[in-house]
Amino acid sequence: MEPWVVELQGGKSDAAWDLFLDRYRRLVFAAIRYYAQDYDDIMDVFARVCESLRENDLERLRCYVDQPGHTAKFSTWLVTVVRHLTVDWFRHRDGRRRVSSIASTLPPLRQRIFEHVFLHKRSHGETYELICSTGEASLSFGEFLKELRATYNAVADGRRGSILRELLGPPPPEQVLVVSDESADDRRESLEFALRSLSPDERVAVELYVVDEMSAEAVAKVVGWSNAKAVYNHVYRALSAMRSYLSSLDGAGRPTGKI
């Protein structure tokens, strides 16, 4: 048993906290640094993490320790808690302003694209039309696509990209860089229809593998399958079942008829 747990169970919260922090400080910082670059941000998030873990006489730590049987490893649990608190800190502090400041280093046109697409959630087609109609720039659609891709690449770069991915969701693949007049709701509805035939674990596997780009090994762990090969088998079988759906897509990623 780790010394901090002994102290905690002996009712010595302050001593337990000191020992805990001494042992896990570096891991906490490593998890925060995955998302934060700025020194002040890192220290502020660290303070928030400490505050949260110390709340109500170390309630969070106590809850973990008091569990009769542990499922996740303590290090995984701690990383999960730190991630949760870090993302919440960024989201609550000044979400939009912070996200805007991340884009402040981009050239003016890409800043405008960033504002339209990421902050105002406008479609790529709508963004192009707005930029042209307001006279912000005069460019062909091909040139616009190049600028759009460069904007995605810039904001998804490095650690800055990690927090943006959390705050804004994963960036779309290049295929979505075409104009689509379908709403997100319509697309999700079509997708739900196609996914309805899958079991929950198959569906989770498909989404984690396809959308979140997790490795097959990691997906196997999450859904409880034996190995990566099982993931390939299940996912590609599921995708084959959706083959008719795939073949009904036209070049712009829209269904051409009834699925």
Add this chain to the structure above:
Amino acid sequence: MNDIDRLEQLRGYFHTGEMPIATAECLDDGTIAALADGALPNEASPFALQHIAACPFCRRAVASVRELLNDRAITHEIDLLEGRAPGWRRIFKVAVPLAAAATLLVLLWSPSNDDVTHRGSGARSFPTPIGPRGTVANVERMEWSGVPGSDRYRVTVFTAQGGVVYETEGADTALTLPDSIQWSSGARYLWKVEARTGWNRWATSDLVDFTIVRAPPP
């Protein structure tokens, strides 16, 4: 359209641009951590999987924790905490993918299998920029080494300040640059090439720099 493109298109369809929002039913940190560790008890698993099948917020959390657990700085700290010599994972990262690659080869050989390139953690080849490099009088062509199995290359040229000067894609391992690019004499440029090695997987070269130094007019 090949399977890689079709899968890319499917991924586009999954991307709805929706912002995942937490609900009262969302999983707690302990369950998220257990899912990421693959350690959820059998009795809790169906409920948790059913939830994350329908909840992008929790699914994102699980995926993020897995990403964190693969980050080198974090694995280094965990190895130290758990009394393992840092770097032991690298042995597995070489040995396991080699075994997996052999298995995959057998799978891909099967005529009934889709010709999709699987995404795993195997060792990858990277393209290497051949030229231009260093100080050059002019830049008309770019050339790089190919990557076996790659069907597409993406080249990006940057200014020293990080602005994109030129970007293009193609199947060849060389390209002729258009005359329209305005190179500045004496300025430093950087370029990289990415090779598509699978569906949504790109192997990126190191950044290579070059400076154009034109001879003064006579």
